Amino acid sequence: AYAVERYCEVNTQNQMLMPSTIATNKSAIRQFLFCVEELGINDFDELTRGIVNSCITILAPQYPHGMKSCIPAIRSFLAFAFDTGLISEPLQTAIPETAAPRRVIRHGFSLEEQDILLDAPVRSTVVGKRDYAMMLLAVQTGLRVIDISNLTFQNIDWRESVLNVVQHKTGRPLSMPMEPAVGNAIADYILNGRPECKCSH
Numbered sequence: 001a002y003a004v005e006r007y008c009e010v011n012t013q014n015q016m017l018m019p020s021t022i023a024t025n026k027s028a029i030r031q032f033l034f035c036v037e038e039l040g041i042n043d044f045d046e047l048t049r050g051i052v053n054s055c056i057t058i059l060a061p062q063y064p065h066g067m068k069s070c071i072p073a074i075r076s077f078l079a080f081a082f083d084t085g086l087i088s089e090p091l092q093t094a095i096p097e098t099a100a101p102r103r104v105i106r107h108g109f110s111l112e113e114q115d116i117l118l119d120a121p122v123r124s125t126v127v128g129k130r131d132y133a134m135m136l137l138a139v140q141t142g143l144r145v146i147d148i149s150n151l152t153f154q155n156i157d158w159r160e161s162v163l164n165v166v167q168h169k170t171g172r173p174l175s176m177p178m179e180p181a182v183g184n185a186i187a188d189y190i191l192n193g194r195p196e197c198k199c200s201h
Contacts, residue, residue, distance in 0.1 A: 003044075004029050007080045025073035031059055032074045044086045049094040052078070056095060071095060114139055129193035133185040140179050144169060152200040156186070 007029070008022050035055040041047060056067070056074070063070055078092035109117065118135055122128035137148050146168040155165050161178045 003081065003086060004033070004077070006084075007077050010080065024069055025076070028070040028073040029077045031062070031070075032056075032077070035059055044081060045088070047087055047091060049089075049091060052091050052094045071097075123188075126189075126193040126195075129185075129189040133182075133189045136182050136185045140182050141176055150201070154200065158183070 004026060008026055032055055035058050036047065036051060039051055039054060041051055056071075059070065060067060075092040075095050075097065078087070078095070079090070081087045082090045082092065118132065118139065121131040121135065123132050134148050137143060137151075138145070141163065143163075143165070144167070147165050150168060151163075151165070155163055156178070157164060161180070161183060162175055163178050164173065164175045166173050
């Protein structure tokens with residue numbers, strides 16, 4: 001506890017940190033030291049690179065938004081501990097200088113959920129035919145909504161069963177096979193639902 005308080009005192013003087021930053025750093029360092037104790041280490045002399053790495057791994061799940069504020073604090077504390085003789089090895093080098101940002105993984109619909117969604121449009125109506133074709137396109141091609149709504153007759157190669165689009169977000173051309181079910185759904189809308197007009201969309 002003394003080492004943490006001394007570290008915070010020195011850092012406050014040298015770096016003129018805000019109280020909120022000091023509090024965040026102190027919390028991260030204490031969590032790290034609690035973890036060290038739980039691994040059976042009660043003296044700074046017993047601290048090793050392996051223990052430091054193990055603690056970082058153990059602490060990671062406690063930071064759902066990533067360890068970008070925690071890692072620098074622990075590195076800084078270990079550097080302080082080395083500079084002041086609390087530890088004999090520069091263990092801060094066992095921790096990366098920056099933490100990788102936490103990636104949010106978004107899961108798509110399950111096959112059962114996709115079937116429920118695709119069963120929702122009333123395909124005997126004009127709107128139902130259109131919606132079903134658009135939803136099936138999204139499911140089977142992964143195209144963005146903006147790219148689906150921007151489709152024109154020129155984007156569809158009926159002979160080769162290929163869709164050719166320039167992606168709105170990236171500006172990159174993209175060609176992909178058009179599954180028979182998708183082609184049939186689009187054709188059903190064009191032939192039996194789409195109002196007659198000169199628009200190519």
